[in-house]
Amino acid sequence: MKFLENKVNDINLAYIGGGSRGWAWNLMGDLALDEEISGTVSLYDIDHKAAADNKKIGNQLFKREEAKSDWTFEVSDSLKDVLKDTDFVIISILPGTFEEMESDVHAPEEYGIYQSVGDSVGPGGLVRALRTIPMYVEIAEAIKEFAPEAWVINYTNPMSLCTRTLYEIFPEIKAFGCCHEVFGTQELLAEMLYDLEGIKNIQRDEIKVNVKGINHFTWLDQAAYQDKDLFPLYEKFVDKYYETGFGEENEDYFSSQERVKFDLFKRYGLIAAAGDRHLAEFCPKNWYLKNPDQVEKWKFALTPVNWRKNDKAEKLEKSRALIKGEEEIELKASGEEGIRQIKAILGLEEFVTNVNLPNQGQIKGLPEGAVVETNALFSRNSVKPVTAGKLPDNIQALIERHVLNQETILKAALNKDKQLAFSAFINDPLVDIDLEQAEKLFNEMLKNTEEYLPGWEI
Incomplete structure (x- = not known):
C-alpha cells in the first residue's frame, strides 16, 4: 500500500x-x-x-x-x-x-415450526x-x-x-x-425524534448507543442524541405505537412495524436492536412464531425461499443487462460501513461502530471466546472492542442459551458428531416438539443437505 x-x-x-x-x-x-x-x-x-x-x-x-x-x-x-x-x-x-x-x-413447517x-x-x-x-x-x-x-x-x-x-x-x-441491524434501530430512534419532538434530518450515527448481545439478538442499554437520554422518550414511543405498530403496513417480506421490538422493551426494559424477523427467532416459539396468524398479529413477515429464488432470477437478468450496457449500477451509498472500516484500519480516520468479535470481557458474564456483538473502536491497524458491561440476568438467560448452543454446534460440525448436533437442535427454543418428531425432522433436514456434509453418517 x-x-x-x-x-x-x-x-x-x-x-x-x-x-x-x-x-x-x-x-x-x-x-x-x-x-x-x-x-x-x-x-x-x-x-x-x-x-x-x-x-x-x-x-x-x-x-x-x-x-x-x-x-x-x-x-x-x-x-x-x-x-x-x-x-x-x-x-x-x-x-x-x-x-x-x-x-x-x-x-x-410440517412440524409446526415457523421461521421468519x-x-x-x-x-x-x-x-x-x-x-x-x-x-x-x-x-x-x-x-x-x-x-x-x-x-x-x-x-x-x-x-x-x-x-x-x-x-x-x-x-x-x-x-x-x-451486520447492519443496529443501524436500522438507530434510524428508528431518529424517526422517533421526528415523530415525538419534530426534530428533522438526524443522521443515524448521531444516535449514540451502547451495544451488547449477539448478532441478530442485540440490545441497547444506552441511547442518546446530543445530550438527550432517549430511553424516556422511547417508552412514550412504544406506548403510542404498541398496538398499531409504527410505520406503513408491511410492504414486502423484509419489513415490519416494530411490534416485536416494542414488546421486548415492555418485557425487559432495554431496546432490542435488530429487525423483528430476526428477534422473533431467538425467543420461545409461542411468543411470536406459533403460526402464521400470530406472525400477522405482530406485524412482521415470514420470508419464503421461493421469493429469494425469484429475486435471484431477477438479479441474473440485471447482471446480463449490466454487462451489455443496457443498465448501469446506480451510484448511491449502500448503508454498509465496510469501506469506512477499511479506511479507519488504514489510518485515515477513527470511529466507533458495532461489530462481532470474540468476547474478551467486553460483555461480562458471557463465555470468553464466544462471538458477541458490541461497539468497537476502529483506528490504524486496530479494531478494539468497547467494554459494554453486563447484561441484565433475565436477558442474559435468553442470550446465554444461544451462545452455548452455538459452541455446541461448532464442536459438532468440526467433529462430524450427529448426536451432539441433535442435542443442540432440540435445545433451540423454536424446536418445541416432542423428541420423536424432532429426531425425524432433524434427520430429514440433514438428508436434504448431505451433499455439504462429507464424512457424516446420515
Missing part, C-alpha cells in the same frame, strides 16, 4: 463470494463513491462465471465519469490466488443453494451452520497460510458461528463480523 497526500492507493482487496449479485454490486458502488482509496479487487467464487461477470460490471463502472476513485477488478481461480498479497478479505457467500435453504426454512428468516438460529440456522462451518474452516486455513496479516470482514450468516470458526481455526486472525 502507498500513502500519498491523504489518499491510499494500491490496496489489494480479496472478495470471497465475489460472484454475488447483491453485496458485490453494493461494494462496487461504495468504492466508486469514495475518493480516498484505490486499488485492485480480486474476485473468487465457486461460480467462476458469476465472478467473471462481476469483473466486467466492475471495470465498466470505473470507466464512468462519476466514479471518484480508481479500482480494477480481477478474477482469481483459487483461494490461494485470491489471497496472495491481499490487504483485506471480504467474505460474503451463500452456503449451499436456495434448494438447501428451502429445506432449512420450510421443512420445519432461518439463517441464524432455529432448526434452519443450525443446519445452515453445519454446512457453512466446513467452508469457513477451509477459508480460515487458507488465510492462515497465504494472508495471515490481512484484515478479514465477514458478512455471511450465521454471523456468530462464521466469525467464531475463523478464530477457532486461526486464533491470530484479524477478523470481525459486520
Whole structure:
C-alpha cells in the first residue's frame, strides 16, 4: 500500500463470494463513491462465471465519469490466488443453494415450526451452520497460510458461528463480523425524534448507543442524541405505537412495524436492536412464531425461499443487462460501513461502530471466546472492542442459551458428531416438539443437505 497526500492507493482487496449479485454490486458502488482509496479487487467464487461477470460490471463502472476513485477488478481461480498479497478479505457467500435453504426454512413447517428468516438460529440456522462451518474452516486455513496479516470482514450468516470458526481455526486472525441491524434501530430512534419532538434530518450515527448481545439478538442499554437520554422518550414511543405498530403496513417480506421490538422493551426494559424477523427467532416459539396468524398479529413477515429464488432470477437478468450496457449500477451509498472500516484500519480516520468479535470481557458474564456483538473502536491497524458491561440476568438467560448452543454446534460440525448436533437442535427454543418428531425432522433436514456434509453418517 502507498500513502500519498491523504489518499491510499494500491490496496489489494480479496472478495470471497465475489460472484454475488447483491453485496458485490453494493461494494462496487461504495468504492466508486469514495475518493480516498484505490486499488485492485480480486474476485473468487465457486461460480467462476458469476465472478467473471462481476469483473466486467466492475471495470465498466470505473470507466464512468462519476466514479471518484480508481479500482480494477480481477478474477482469481483459487483461494490461494485470491489471497496472495491481499490487504483485506471480504467474505460474503451463500452456503449451499436456495434448494438447501428451502429445506432449512420450510421443512420445519410440517412440524409446526415457523421461521421468519432461518439463517441464524432455529432448526434452519443450525443446519445452515453445519454446512457453512466446513467452508469457513477451509477459508480460515487458507488465510492462515497465504494472508495471515490481512484484515478479514465477514458478512455471511450465521454471523456468530462464521466469525467464531475463523478464530477457532486461526486464533491470530484479524477478523470481525459486520451486520447492519443496529443501524436500522438507530434510524428508528431518529424517526422517533421526528415523530415525538419534530426534530428533522438526524443522521443515524448521531444516535449514540451502547451495544451488547449477539448478532441478530442485540440490545441497547444506552441511547442518546446530543445530550438527550432517549430511553424516556422511547417508552412514550412504544406506548403510542404498541398496538398499531409504527410505520406503513408491511410492504414486502423484509419489513415490519416494530411490534416485536416494542414488546421486548415492555418485557425487559432495554431496546432490542435488530429487525423483528430476526428477534422473533431467538425467543420461545409461542411468543411470536406459533403460526402464521400470530406472525400477522405482530406485524412482521415470514420470508419464503421461493421469493429469494425469484429475486435471484431477477438479479441474473440485471447482471446480463449490466454487462451489455443496457443498465448501469446506480451510484448511491449502500448503508454498509465496510469501506469506512477499511479506511479507519488504514489510518485515515477513527470511529466507533458495532461489530462481532470474540468476547474478551467486553460483555461480562458471557463465555470468553464466544462471538458477541458490541461497539468497537476502529483506528490504524486496530479494531478494539468497547467494554459494554453486563447484561441484565433475565436477558442474559435468553442470550446465554444461544451462545452455548452455538459452541455446541461448532464442536459438532468440526467433529462430524450427529448426536451432539441433535442435542443442540432440540435445545433451540423454536424446536418445541416432542423428541420423536424432532429426531425425524432433524434427520430429514440433514438428508436434504448431505451433499455439504462429507464424512457424516446420515
